[in-house]
Amino acid sequence: MVFNIALSAFVLALPLLLVDAASTKRSMCSDGRSAAANSACCAVFPVVEDIVDNLFTNECGDSAHGALRLLFHDAIGISPTAGGGGADGSIATFNATELTFPANLGIDDILDDLGPFLLKHSNVLSAGDFIQLAGAVSLVQCPGAPRIPFFMGRPAPVAASPPNLVPQPTDDITTILDRFGSVGFSPAEVVAVVGGSHSVAGADDVVPNFEGVPFDQTPAQFDTQIFVDVLLRGTAFTDGQGAQSGESETAVAGTVRLQSDGLLARDPRTACTWQSFVNQQSKMAQAFGEAVLKLSFLGQNQHELTDCSEVIPQAIALKTGAATFPPGKTVKDIELSCNDAKFPNLRTQPGPATTVSPIPQAVSTSTAAPAS
Template sequence: MAFSRALSALVLALPLLSVSALRTKRALCPDGVNSAVNQACCALFPVVADLTENLFDNECGDAAHGALRLVFHDAIGISPTLGGGGADGSIFTFSTTELTFHANIGIDDVLDQVGPFITKYADVLSPGDFIQLAGAVSLTQCPGAPRIPFVMGRPQPIAASPPGLVPEPFDNITSILQRFGEVGFSPAEVVAVVGGSHSVAGADDIVPNQQGVPFDQTPSLFDTQIFVDVLLRGTNFTDGQGAQQGESETAVAGTVRLQSDGLLARDPRTACTWQSFVNQQSQLSTAFGQGVTKLSLLGQTASKLVDCSEVIPKAIAFTGGAATLPPGQTLQDIQASCPTAAFPKLATQPGPATTVSPIPQATDS
């Protein structure tokens, strides 16, 4: 569709904009410390520093995970038929409406953390711009995650997103792919965005009375472990409505698997892409970065946005190792679903098995 082609062309053009910027004369910012190609970007350096120090605490923790989640829940709220502003910040401005949507369960906690910063810098950034900036900076807190472009100039949101546009963990695979497809995402891009984001994420409120339950064994690393853990037999499984199945057969104690992840890993339309990311760190980082950039532009007019990618900190190099099997597990415990490629060989972690700790919450003392 034309909408999809336009998005793809824009995403491809953004890296070129950054390269061109590097070849342009830089000017010293009013703070006397930073410099920028575009003076409009100078105002963002203190915002980024504040986010890094005082929201994210210089770590890939609960606040960083939440900021990334907010990017998705705000941006996906657009439809060619139902309307919505996409990446416009409506989830903040019209929170009294959008937080009533079942798909946005737990977003109130994220806005409790991020909201005061959006208000603090309201004279510098629109809500849509701030959410995307915070998401880009959050990724630079997580080793292995990509450094993505950031563009500024999104207008103020004018209305709440229509309900039913955010895919939910218990949706069937056809519904999930159709929803993403409406806004120009291929099945392969869905796997990259969903799998990559869940590599540094945890469940809040989905599992009853539990917060920060990781989706894989390494929630503070952007890595490919999730593409292994989700395929293990007996992994803790939740339908997204509070009910858990297979509680006594948890393959990785302390983690939870969403139904949507399990389906993406096993459905014929997406299984081979899911498997292809196992121990392909660079491939995942690139595909995920392109997908999140695409999300950040939904509903926006590219020609009216200013490229301020230069304010985003450098990515942290990947510090982890290869994806592995939990103690006592073998490849026989993997439910491989790709018929055209053998599952990669994996080492098994030495025993005994341990329980993955919950992600510390930002409000913890």
């Protein structure tokens, strides 16, 4: 936590979705390789290159997953009654406070990885901008994920987020929907942002010894498999930790299911939206991207920000993204919760059941300068 201590002293309705600057006149940046519609964006291209090569190492791995989680935990820290700055970077600048919040357990890992890069590039981006940039860039490391717009110009945060604003996996469905609803998110948008982010995610310190255990069979690609796996009938942890932490075992060996995901997949207010994303890759990516962009503007005035979307690398197409049933499983193993639509016809994977491998934990290759 050496970095986190240092960072505490460092106070620093757009139509979506696919970023397309082809119709905008752009000028060549001084590096002779990049072009931008706004010259202020030129300074961001080296930042992107640095974090792609040295933070994410060109992989949809642990650091990329963590950066996306950090984007959400920072942005949701705002309430019309309790206050907070939203997507302002307070989770980094005031980490000594916000990392004590139970919902932020495990966030210190990604802050330790990402923090030196934030400090290195603090002359270009505020903490809020950097977290949003890292989240957007993390997505395009994952095949199938959307390329979302990026805006810069957020001022430095002035205070820590109030506590209890980040939804937890142990929350009931009404609490989760009300929390999102208070900042303008519909139940359908909640399903999109939560389900989409968990398609490339895994357990992170929520249950001891379960770090890196994925939430679905394909944590290295952004696809709709999560919407199938969460609906499969599972079993509870025998040691009781699952009930306490909000996680339970699933029918897919080597994965865990968040209690909150299970509720979203089965509650009448959200079940049909959850099911509607199965094998609907484009629909899911579009809805997720729109929700993440909406998160990025919480607490911010979009009209005071600069559109630097061209700095985000191209998205990676998903080659084999069809959702499937695990070996030996069929629609009979699905806990059907949507009465308005038939569950899609899916192929069952051949062969004996296998165990999904844990997500390899990040090994930093940072070339970032240490904080002074």
